[in-house]
Amino acid sequence: MQTNDIKEHWKRMLPYLCGALLLGATIQILLMVWRVCMRQSEGHFTYVLDDPYIHMSIARNLAEHGVWGVTQYAWSSASSSPLWTALLGALVQIEGDSVFLPLALCVLFSISTAVLLYVRFLKASFPAIVAAGAAFAVFAAGPLHVLPFTGMEHCLQVLLDLVFGFWILDNLGRRSSAKDCAMALVLTMLVCSIRYEGAFLVVVPFFLSLWRRDWKLAASLAAGPILAIGGFAAYSHLMGMPLIPNSIAIKGHMPAFGPLRYIQDLAMMAFSALHFSTGTHADLFAMTLLSVLAMRLKALRTETSTLQIWMWTVVVACVLHAGFASFGWFFRYEAYLVVSMTTVMFLAVREVVRAHVDREDAPVSVVMWLGGIACVTIVQGIMNRIGWAYRVESNLILSTNVLALALLGVMIFGPRTKGRLIRSATALLVTSAILISIWDRAVYAYAVVGLGARDIYLQQSQMGRFVHKYYQNGRLAANDIGAVTYFSDVHLLDVWGLANDEVRRLRVARKYNTRELGRILGSFSPDLVIIYPEWYAGRTRLPDTYIPVARWIVPQTISSAFPDVVFFAPNAVKALLLRRQLREFQTTLPRRVQVQYFRQPVVQTP
Numbered sequence: 032m033q034t035n036d037i038k039e040h041w042k043r044m045l046p047y048l049c050g051a052l053l054l055g056a057t058i059q060i061l062l063m064v065w066r067v068c069m070r071q072s073e074g075h076f077t078y079v080l081d082d083p084y085i086h087m088s089i090a091r092n093l094a095e096h097g098v099w100g101v102t103q104y105a106w107s108s109a110s111s112s113p114l115w116t117a118l119l120g121a122l123v124q125i126e127g128d129s130v131f132l133p134l135a136l137c138v139l140f141s142i143s144t145a146v147l148l149y150v151r152f153l154k155a156s157f158p159a160i161v162a163a164g165a166a167f168a169v170f171a172a173g174p175l176h177v178l179p180f181t182g183m184e185h186c187l188q189v190l191l192d193l194v195f196g197f198w199i200l201d202n203l204g205r206r207s208s209a210k211d212c213a214m215a216l217v218l219t220m221l222v223c224s225i226r227y228e229g230a231f232l233v234v235v236p237f238f239l240s241l242w243r244r245d246w247k248l249a250a251s252l253a254a255g256p257i258l259a260i261g262g263f264a265a266y267s268h269l270m271g272m273p274l275i276p277n278s279i280a281i282k283g284h285m286p287a288f289g290p291l292r293y294i295q296d297l298a299m300m301a302f303s304a305l306h307f308s309t310g311t312h313a314d315l316f317a318m319t320l321l322s323v324l325a326m327r328l329k330a331l332r333t334e335t336s337t338l339q340i341w342m343w344t345v346v347v348a349c350v351l352h353a354g355f356a357s358f359g360w361f362f363r364y365e366a367y368l369v370v371s372m373t374t375v376m377f378l379a380v381r382e383v384v385r386a387h388v389d390r391e392d393a394p395v396s397v398v399m400w401l402g403g404i405a406c407v408t409i410v411q412g413i414m415n416r417i418g419w420a421y422r423v424e425s426n427l428i429l430s431t432n433v434l435a436l437a438l439l440g441v442m443i444f445g446p447r448t449k450g451r452l453i454r455s456a457t458a459l460l461v462t463s464a465i466l467i468s469i470w471d472r473a474v475y476a477y478a479v480v481g482l483g484a485r486d487i488y489l490q491q492s493q494m495g496r497f498v499h500k501y502y503q504n505g506r507l508a509a510n511d512i513g514a515v516t517y518f519s520d521v522h523l524l525d526v527w528g529l530a531n532d533e534v535r536r537l538r539v540a541r542k543y544n545t546r547e548l549g550r551i552l553g554s555f556s557p558d559l560v561i562i563y564p565e566w567y568a569g570r571t572r573l574p575d576t577y578i579p580v581a582r583w584i585v586p587q588t589i590s591s592a593f594p595d596v597v598f599f600a601p602n603a604v605k606a607l608l609l610r611r612q613l614r615e616f617q618t619t620l621p622r623r624v625q626v627q628y629f630r631q632p633v634v635q636t637p
Contacts, residue, residue, distance in 0.1 A: 049163040050149055056167055057145045060176045061138060067481040068180055072488035073621060076130065079483030079590050080361060081491045083133050083182030084513030085109050085529070090119035091128050091517075099270060100530065101516040102523050107530035108272040109512070111279050113263040114224040115184030130517075137179035140186040144193060145170045148374065151197055155381055165377045168466060171473035172373045173366050177480045185363040188225045192232060192367045193374065195222050196341050199236060200378075204337040207240075207248040215248060219255025224263070227279060228356055228367070230256045231348035239340060277535045281528055282357060338378055345371045361483060361590060362476055373469065483590040487514070489624050490583065490591045494561055495519060496619075501612045508557040510566060511592075524555040526562060549574035552601075559609065560599035563592055573599060578606040581613045584625040607631070 069076065078084070088101040089110055099116075100107040110116045122132055145166050152162035170176065178186050195218045202211050215236075222229030233252055240249035264274040273280065349368050352358075358365045491511055495518030498507060503519055510527040526548065528534035533551060537543040548571060552560075560577055567573055577599040584595045598613060600606035610631065617626050 046153060046159045046162075049159040050146070053145060053149055053163040053166055054142070057142050057170055057176070060171075061141070061179065064176055064180060064477065064480055067477075068484035071481040071485035072492075075488060075492070076134075077484050077488040077492050078133075078180060078182040079177075079480055079487060080181050080183065081487055081511050081513035081590070084491070084495075084517040086112070086116050086119060086183070087128075087130070087133065088513065088516040089116050090123050093117075093120035094123040094128075099272070101512055101525075102521065102530075104522055105530075106270050106272050107525070107532075108267055108276045109278065109525070109530040111276040112184040112188075112224075112226055113259075114221065115187060118187075133182035134179055137182060137186040140190045141170070141173070141175040141179050144173075144175060144186070144190045144370070147190070147193060147197075152377070152381075155378055157381060168469050169370055169373045169377070172469040173370050174362055174473050174476035175366075175370075176473070177361075177476040178363060178366060180480055180484065181361055181363055183363055184225055185366050188222075188229070189367050189370045191218070191221050191225055192229065192371060194218065195229075195232060196344070196371055196374065199341045199344060200337050202337075203236060203239065203340050207245050209247075212247050212251040215251040216255050216258075219252055220259045221255075223256040223259035226367070227260060228348075228352055228364075230260070231351040231355075232344055234351065235340065235344040235347050273532055273535070277529050277532070280535055280539055338375065338382065341371075342375045342379070345375060362472070369472070479589050485623075486585065486588045486590040489585040489621055490588070490594075490596060491515070492518075493583070493620060493624060494596065497612075497616050498559070498561075500616065502559055505558040506556060508552060508555060508560040508562075510562045511596075515561070524551070524557060526551075526560075527566070544570045545572050545574060549576075552577075557601060558605065560601070561596055562599070564595065564597045565593050577601055578603060579629045580606050580609045581629065582627045583620075584627065586623060 068079070085101055089099060092098045092100055092103045093116070096103040098104075098106055101109050118136070119132060122136075126132075148166035148169050149162050152165050153159065157165060173189060175186065175189065178189075198214060198218055202214075207215075219229070219233050222232060233256055237249055237252040240246075240252060267276075268274055345368065349372070352365070352368060356364060491514040494509075494511070495514035498505075498515045498521055499519035502521055505521055506524070507515060507521045508524040508526050509515055510525070512523060512525050512527075512530055515521065516523055523530060525531040526534060528538050531551075534543065537547050548567075552574065560573065562573070564582075578601075580598045580600055582595050582597045585591070586594065588594045598609060600609045610628065613626070613628075620626070
């Protein structure tokens with residue numbers, strides 16, 4: 032009796048112990064990344080991107096001056112995440128400004144995601160140790176051990192999108208109630224206001240609700256994105272900003288021709304992004320499609336229908352994202368898709384195992400298995416190049432092909448085989464494929480995160496220090512606007528267009544050239560220009576009146592667009608002053624920053 036009591040006690044305690052183990056593992060790997068970043072940035076904390084400083088600048092100006100802009104002097108729609116920027120602004124208003132504020136929030140949301148996954152995997156009848164391992168694997172796939180050091184909204188985006196996915200899993204298998212409609216409205220508003228790509232996740236639930244004639248739920252699902260995106264558009268219009276944030280207008284795939292041509296272009300862009308990409312998202316896309324097809328097998332339980340809805344939601348969102356948006360940029364743009372796809376695939380594997388336990392003697396339909404294998408083979412052929420250009424580095428593709436061949440072999444050599452062997456092979460091989468892909472993404476992210484912090488520290492952070500020291504209230508024209516505005520109080524002209532509507536309109540219309548740039552610069556009258564020379568060459572080069580004074584060169588970059596920036600002065604007199612300032616500041620620069628000076632200009636004396 033005593034022994035049984037001890038076993039029962041440990042059985043009750045095991046989920047808590049595994050949860051503590053998961054929490055400790057996530058904190059430990061975050062601390063490891065912190066140490067790597069601090070070592071690369073010489074002990075000065077620096078984000079791995081320049082973009083978080085844009086959000087922090089807007090948040091500070093919003094809290095202190097009531098201005099949604101990177102400077103207090105002008106409203107500018109440089110943020111594509113209204114919820115994140117507003118959240119930062121509210122916290123700055125309450126607690127004061129701190130460079131660590133985005134990091135603290137991102138760490139909190141990343142750990143919360145791991146905890147949410149663990150709880151939901153336990154609810155899905157995962158053994159406690161397996162639930163902890165799966166939750167940590169999804170955490171690593173994000174990669175949520177690296178994303179907090181971007182200081183961006185993507186950690187909160189991942190968490191909100193997962194909450195929305197689990198809501199789909201819990202509620203779309205039945206007729207909705209008033210409570211469900213209210214929750215749908217709130218969740219869709221949140222997922223769309225944190226990132227506009229959240230609208231992609233609403234497409235499948237919305238059309239499914241229409242097909243089921245669940246009009247109230249469909250209206251709630253549609254109202255959320257309309258209120259979130261439309262509400263910020265209305266606010267922007269009233270404040271003199273464009274309806275769509277400049278970053279979306281510049282980086283997104285906006286229509287330039289008729290509707291039919293635009294749809295064709297989007298389809299081609301989506302195919303190209305998924306076909307030519309070497310990123311994990313393309314591999315996981317193929318795996319998710321495999322899983323959602325496998326879930327249609329008659330041998331599985333009918334309760335998997337809501338999981339299939341979530342899986343189709345993610346597949347469709349991935350295709351739409353490929354057409355309208357971008358992947359990459361330090362793992363962040365596709366993070367919500369990678370986490371959601373990995374989560375639904377683990378749940379799919381669990382359903383396969385559960386079907387094996389609950390219906391061990393159920394025969395598997397040969398026709399349906401062969402149909403699924405054929406579909407996967409076709410997807411593999413479409414998604415991946417073969418021959419000399421085959422992506423041999425993609426272990427996941429190898430795993431899925433092994434899976435398809437294993438299933439085909441079972442079908443050929445054992446057509447009377449029951450479902451047990453096939454489901455066991457499916458669970459083992461799919462899980463292996465998922466973990467291989469996660470390992471590749473997680474390890475690569477860990478390997479480059481320190482280099483990203485190094486890049487921003489050596490380039491953008493030093494630019495911010497220089498501008499703060501010599502041009503604190505001056506007039507600056509630049510193309511990287513985060514650190515230079517956060518660490519100083521300058522009047523800014525963003526010659527790239529994120530914080531300048533006129534430049535953005537010219538770029539979108541493809542009318543941005545030297546003449547227009549000279550006109551805009553002449554109207555602004557900058558004291559200093561800091562730009563990437565590669566971006567301003569040819570038809571967009573600076574007017575000849577601007578004098579190059581010095582070039583800063585850093586090691587080959589991961590986060591910065593280019594390893595060198597050039598400092599320009601508007602005339603010879605200011606060029607001499609700028610040269611003296613740069614020589615004085617050079618003594619404080621990190622040793623890894625090389626400085627090259629151009630020929631000294633001649634000043635004409637009267």
